[in-house]
Amino acid sequence: MKLYKFLFLILFFQSHDIRLDEYLDYKSPFHPTLSQDGMVVSQNIESSEIGVQILEEGGNAIDAAVAVGFSLAITLPRAGNLGGGGFMLIYIEDKDELFSIDYRGSASLNSNLQALFGSKSPSQIEDDDYDITKYSYKASTVPGTVYGLLEAHEKFGNLSLKDILKPVIEQAKNGITVSYDLHNAIKSADQLYADPESKKIYFKQGNPLPIGSTMQRPDLARTIQEIAKNGKSGFYEGWVGEKIESSMKDNGGFIDKKDLENYSSKFRNPIGINYRGHKVYTQGPPSGGGITFLTALNILSFYNLKKYGHDSSLTYHLLAEALRRGHNNRSHYVGDPEYYEVPLEDLISKKRAKSLAQNIAFDKASKASSIKKYNHIEESKDTTHYSIVDKDGNAVSNTYTLGYSFGSGVTIPGTGILMNNQMRNFAYKYGDKTSISRASSPGNKFEAGKRPMSTMHPVMVFDKKGRLSLVTGSPGGSQIPAANLRLVSGIIDFGLQVGDATMLPRIHKDWPYTGLEFESMISNDSLNILRKMGHKLDISDTIGSTQSIQIIDGVNYGFADLRRPNAGVASEKSN
Numbered sequence: 001m002k003l004y005k006f007l008f009l010i011l012f013f014q015s016h017d018i019r020l021d022e023y024l025d026y027k028s029p030f031h032p033t034l035s036q037d038g039m040v041v042s043q044n045i046e047s048s049e050i051g052v053q054i055l056e057e058g059g060n061a062i063d064a065a066v067a068v069g070f071s072l073a074i075t076l077p078r079a080g081n082l083g084g085g086g087f088m089l090i091y092i093e094d095k096d097e098l099f100s101i102d103y104r105g106s107a108s109l110n111s112n113l114q115a116l117f118g119s120k121s122p123s124q125i126e127d128d129d130y131d132i133t134k135y136s137y138k139a140s141t142v143p144g145t146v147y148g149l150l151e152a153h154e155k156f157g158n159l160s161l162k163d164i165l166k167p168v169i170e171q172a173k174n175g176i177t178v179s180y181d182l183h184n185a186i187k188s189a190d191q192l193y194a195d196p197e198s199k200k201i202y203f204k205q206g207n208p209l210p211i212g213s214t215m216q217r218p219d220l221a222r223t224i225q226e227i228a229k230n231g232k233s234g235f236y237e238g239w240v241g242e243k244i245e246s247s248m249k250d251n252g253g254f255i256d257k258k259d260l261e262n263y264s265s266k267f268r269n270p271i272g273i274n275y276r277g278h279k280v281y282t283q284g285p286p287s288g289g290g291i292t293f294l295t296a297l298n299i300l301s302f303y304n305l306k307k308y309g310h311d312s313s314l315t316y317h318l319l320a321e322a323l324r325r326g327h328n329n330r331s332h333y334v335g336d337p338e339y340y341e342v343p344l345e346d347l348i349s350k351k352r353a354k355s356l357a358q359n360i361a362f363d364k365a366s367k368a369s370s371i372k373k374y375n376h377i378e379e380s381k382d383t384t385h386y387s388i389v390d391k392d393g394n395a396v397s398n399t400y401t402l403g404y405s406f407g408s409g410v411t412i413p414g415t416g417i418l419m420n421n422q423m424r425n426f427a428y429k430y431g432d433k434t435s436i437s438r439a440s441s442p443g444n445k446f447e448a449g450k451r452p453m454s455t456m457h458p459v460m461v462f463d464k465k466g467r468l469s470l471v472t473g474s475p476g477g478s479q480i481p482a483a484n485l486r487l488v489s490g491i492i493d494f495g496l497q498v499g500d501a502t503m504l505p506r507i508h509k510d511w512p513y514t515g516l517e518f519e520s521m522i523s524n525d526s527l528n529i530l531r532k533m534g535h536k537l538d539i540s541d542t543i544g545s546t547q548s549i550q551i552i553d554g555v556n557y558g559f560a561d562l563r564r565p566n567a568g569v570a571s572e573k574s575n
Helices: 003-014 045-056 061-075 113-117 127-133 145-156 161-174 180-188 190-194 196-202 218-230 238-250 257-262 289-300 313-333 350-357 477-492 498-502 524-533
Strands: 033-035 039-042 085-092 097-103 266-268 271-275 278-282 383-389 395-401 459-462 468-472 515-518 536-539 547-552 555-560 568-571
Touching: 033 568, 039 045, 039 061, 039 547, 039 555, 045 061, 045 161, 045 383, 045 568, 061 085, 061 145, 061 161, 061 218, 061 383, 061 395, 085 145, 085 459, 097 145, 113 127, 145 161, 145 395, 161 218, 190 196, 218 238, 238 257, 271 289, 278 289, 278 477, 289 313, 289 350, 289 477, 313 350, 313 477, 313 524, 383 468, 383 547, 395 459, 395 468, 459 477, 468 477, 477 498, 498 547, 498 555, 515 524, 524 536, 555 568
Parallel strands: 515 536
Antiparallel strands: 033 555, 039 383, 039 568, 085 097, 085 395, 097 266, 271 278, 278 459, 383 395, 459 468, 468 547, 547 555
């Protein structure tokens, strides 16, 4: 940073509400990266750097988001993708407008229970039958990622698509160095072993690509070149679309030319609440995670968390009870809004939150029976999120996924496209009177053409003056609301800087399970009290991986969650 900019920062903070030396606590090891220019925070530093390259070439946050989205398919192939789907929030600063793009995949019009399970009746579906929705050509919804990213670019981008994708194509051609994390991810993904095309990419002589080797992606480079040249039709039509259709047909899959041509992303209204004077926005249905997150925040608004402290057993207890009730809302009432009327206003209202908070005891964990019983639909933790702010204040918060780590494991021959396994996210037991589980959720019942419910929900927060103050989100399957809740609460309730708020110990409580999952950093004293309250404690792997940018008076504070390796913050170099 040039000297004049350094001096400006000192004067800037001395003349505003928060001084630099007050905000950056040098007793804390979790320092954010500071910049007044554009910034990208993602789960892979190489992709973050490509995003910043696009910003430095004159692109805006949306241009950078497209580049990062395509790049992560190379650097983080277990979650970054072209063959999956997700949700994006976009803030346009000069218009002071917030947009939401739903590019969740949809079930093929050719799919049905008989074709999936050999059963016409939900009651005939056995637990083992669900494997077909995990690891086969039948496991994939119509991919939405390419359409969603390009739709954002068409509406809000500055640079040409060719310029945006040029460094990504070079990255795919030249390859990336296989990290310890990538090697082990490949090693643990059994579905990759079973697919001949995936085996060509991720294995060498029958073994996972060794640490330090180079993984080149010529087929994927060729596919991205086609998209750069022809836009959406370069994926959903032409030779790429033909290869998707023919591979599906040859292997018993459902997706055909009509599915691809008919797919489109959807602009939807973001949903939001007022939390202690801050406006918190996220993704609405078919995301159920956004409703879970906002429900929990609304419930917490009735308690003075600051009084209890961020590491107290009471705060953990209230987080757990709020999340449990949020997940209950998600289980009962959420689905694709074009197929099911979601009572959205009621679900995220203060009135409903107050009624849910009334039966929370300060000294006792609630029983599952106190809320109508719904069980679990399995969700993978292997999603990814990135956050971007440009020098003009435009911002993108994007969460997308393949489903499981490496999705279905199926790579479309000749394209490098790894396909999702999002068909597993539907409720297939609807109408079965013997089932009282999330698998029988009326909102999320399986229907051809429908988008399955998701827990993904990117987040943006605006401060009491209406200024954008936080861009964040997380992977983590059903744990995503817990990660986002802890971060937002840490900043708003406890006044923590983004690094410290990110690294607060996290808990997760779904519904109807009695188990409270916790990270190992929580103190034994707090755990003992939670146990006495009646919480069944289950130690968890790390919960989520938030990639965040906090904005204070025009200065960006970026922090990449330390819970997953290779994440990183990149920012523009000052001119």
